[in-house]
Amino acid sequence: MITLENKKQIDFPEPSTVNEVHPGLIAAGGNLDPENILRAYKKGLFPWFNPGEPVLWWSPDPRMVLYPEKVRIQKDVKKMLKSKEYDYLVNHRTDQVIRACGEQVRENQDGTWISEDIISSYSQLAAKQAVWSISVWKQGELMAGLYGLKLGKVFFGESMFTKIPNGSKAALVLLCTHFIDEIRLIDCQQETSHLRFMGAENIRRDLFLHLLKLYT
Structure with missing residues (x-):
């Protein structure tokens, strides 16, 4: 694993490192500056860490x-x-969607990795239209909803949440069907049974x- 300096412009390594202790972990350190996040995603890297850990x-x-x-x-x-009970909005109050994802109670998970720093950085990227959201509303x-980072024709799914049955599934379906010409690949990052059920699959790194590289 490579240790990164905490600087304005981070030179991220190629994601070819083999970590036998923590498979898939390429580097630690650096920061969540929005431009560094973009640099990381262009290399196929994404940040994921618990409170108190380095990035x-x-x-x-x-x-x-x-x-x-x-x-x-x-x-x-x-x-x-098809129901008129809900309104479906794109890139509306994305900061609120991100925060709601962090507040979602999840099985076998204590707390959330969506920290205030994550909310701040991704909200800044949303203001630049680099982060998108699909949200489901009822009477305001x-x-x-869900949110993720979009580069070229790749959407990097970050998180989703729901307070109602099938809510996050509906948001994902809308992302897939309404933006079929703008999004050719959705990165789900890590395997879940929920995503596999919806058609996601594992491919080699x-x-x-x-x-x-093809789609960005």
């Missing part, structure tokens, strides 16, 4: 991705999307890095 930069192998045209749409989700109340 940890990951590039898993294999990497879970979702090709938008392969998304699975359940009947309940189709019904929800935020009910579900070298193939992911090839697609990253």
Whole structure:
């Protein structure tokens, strides 16, 4: 694992390092300056760490991705999307969506990795339209959503949340179907049964890095 200096412009390593203790962990240190986050994603790295830890930069192998045209749409989700009960908004109050993702209670997880520094940096990137969000609202109340960073035609999914059945699934389906020409690959970062159920699949890291260069 490589230790990064805490400086304005970080030179991120190529994600080819093998870490037998923590597979996929490429580097530690640096900072969450928005421009450094962009540099990291262009190399196929993303930050993920717990409170009290240094910034940890990951590039898993294999990497879970979702090709938008392969998304699975359940009947309940189709019904929800046709309903007039909810409003679906793009890039609306993205800072609120990010914070709500951090507040989501998740099984087998204590606390959240979405710190105030994460919220600040990604909200700044949202202001530059580098971070997108899809959100679900009911009578002015935020009910579900997701956010992620977009480079070229790649969307790096960061997190999602929901307060209602199928809310985050509906947001993901909208991302896949309404932006099919703008997004060719969704990086899911790490495998979950939820994403696999929706059509995501694992691919080799070298193939992911090839697609990253192709689409950005």
